[in-house]
Amino acid sequence: MMKSAAPRLQGALIGRGFSRGFMSRAGPRSRGRGLRRSAIWTGSGSSRQRQRSRGPGSTPTPLPCSRAIRGWILSRFVEICTRPESHRALVELAARSGVHVLCQKPSAAVRSDLEAIIRACDSSGIRLMFHENWRFRSCRALRAEISAGRIGRPIRLRIARRDTRALREGGYDDQPYFRTLPRLTPLEMGCHLVDTARFLIGEVETVSAALGKFGSPSIGEDVATFSLQFAGGCLSRPGVLRLVITPGVR
Numbered sequence: 001m002m003k004s005a006a007p008r009l010q011g012a013l014i015g016r017g018f019s020r021g022f023m024s025r026a027g028p029r030s031r032g033r034g035l036r037r038s039a040i041w042t043g044s045g046s047s048r049q050r051q052r053s054r055g056p057g058s059t060p061t062p063l064p065c066s067r068a069i070r071g072w073i074l075s076r077f078v079e080i081c082t083r084p085e086s087h088r089a090l091v092e093l094a095a096r097s098g099v100h101v102l103c104q105k106p107s108a109a110v111r112s113d114l115e116a117i118i119r120a121c122d123s124s125g126i127r128l129m130f131h132e133n134w135r136f137r138s139c140r141a142l143r144a145e146i147s148a149g150r151i152g153r154p155i156r157l158r159i160a161r162r163d164t165r166a167l168r169e170g171g172y173d174d175q176p177y178f179r180t181l182p183r184l185t186p187l188e189m190g191c192h193l194v195d196t197a198r199f200l201i202g203e204v205e206t207v208s209a210a211l212g213k214f215g216s217p218s219i220g221e222d223v224a225t226f227s228l229q230f231a232g233g234c235l236s237r238p239g240v241l242r243l244v245i246t247p248g249v250r
Contacts, residue, residue, distance in 0.1 A: 014090060015081035015104070075099055077127075083177060084187070088113040095124040102129045106187040134192040135199035143200055154201055157236040159193050166242050172218070184220020185211065185240050193238035194226060201230045 077100035080090050084106045094101050101121060107130050108114040121128040145151050165171030172178045178188065186209060198204060212223040228236040 010075050011077045011079060012075040012099075013079045013081065077102060080104055084109045085113075088116055091117045091128070092120045095120040095126055098124060098126060100127040100129075102131065104131045105191055135196050139196055139200060146200060153232075154234050157197055157201055157234060157238075159197060159236070159238040161189055161193060161238075161240045163189065163240065163242045166218070166222070178220070179218045181218065181220050183211075184218050185222065185224040185242060186226075187220075189240045190224050190226060190238070193240065194228065197228055197230075197236045197238055201232065201234050201236065203231050204228050205231050 078090075078094050080087060080094075080101065080103040082090065082104070087103055087108050091101050091103060103117075108117060118128065146154060178184055181187065190209070194204070194207065206229045207226060209224055209226045211221040213221045215222065222242040223240070225237060225239045228238070230236070
């Protein structure tokens with residue numbers, strides 16, 4: 001007796017920013033596992049249109065806004081790749097439609113929006129996930145060593161990140177809103193490091209941060225040092241430095 005094929009998992013992609021490219025390229029590789037991305041809604045400028053993807057290399061066809069919500073309801077999940085200030089409204093719309101959510105980081109611009117996002121998904125019984133994929137890079141092997149007990153009990157973890165985009169001409173062209181994003185370093189990169197620390201060590205009990213600004217073309221901070229204490233007693237000090245040209249210094 002032949003087994004029936006598993007139902008195809010259909011999803012929608014919301015947004016047209018830098019991260020959308022990664023999600024679009026992942027789609028074709030996932031089709032063999034039963035994943036189909038049904039639509040792209042750009043929501044940019046005054047045109048506000050959705051686009052249907054007809055396959056790798058094809059030209060998306062615009063769809064009228066009146067059909068946008070219908071596409072959400074037909075989808076099993078939605079990927080949100082927009083600016084953080086739009087996340088709350090989009091997640092709440094997905095929750096009302098009963099659609100699972102995969103949302104780009106940072107989760108929200110303010111704490112009250114994040115709490116509202118969690119409440120909306122909890123009350124609707126949908127799954128809420130955030131893109132924090134740095135934990136799945138080179139840290140998996142280290143996590144396996146820790147889990148196996150081969151390096152003993154971790155008592156201190158240090159993670160450092162250097163970013164040179166501010167030194168390069170056009171370094172922020174791929175993500176131009178970085179130039180005007182307050183709390184740039186904690187929101188854009190700091191959350192990656194904190195999440196990676198959680199992946200390696202466990203849940204965090206306390207967290208604090210010291211921030212500094214010295215010469216970046218953006219309005220956000222150039223330097224951030226985080227202090228984490230974990231439930232098991234381990235301490236960690238992840239740090240982010242955006243290399244910048246300080247005015248008046250050669």
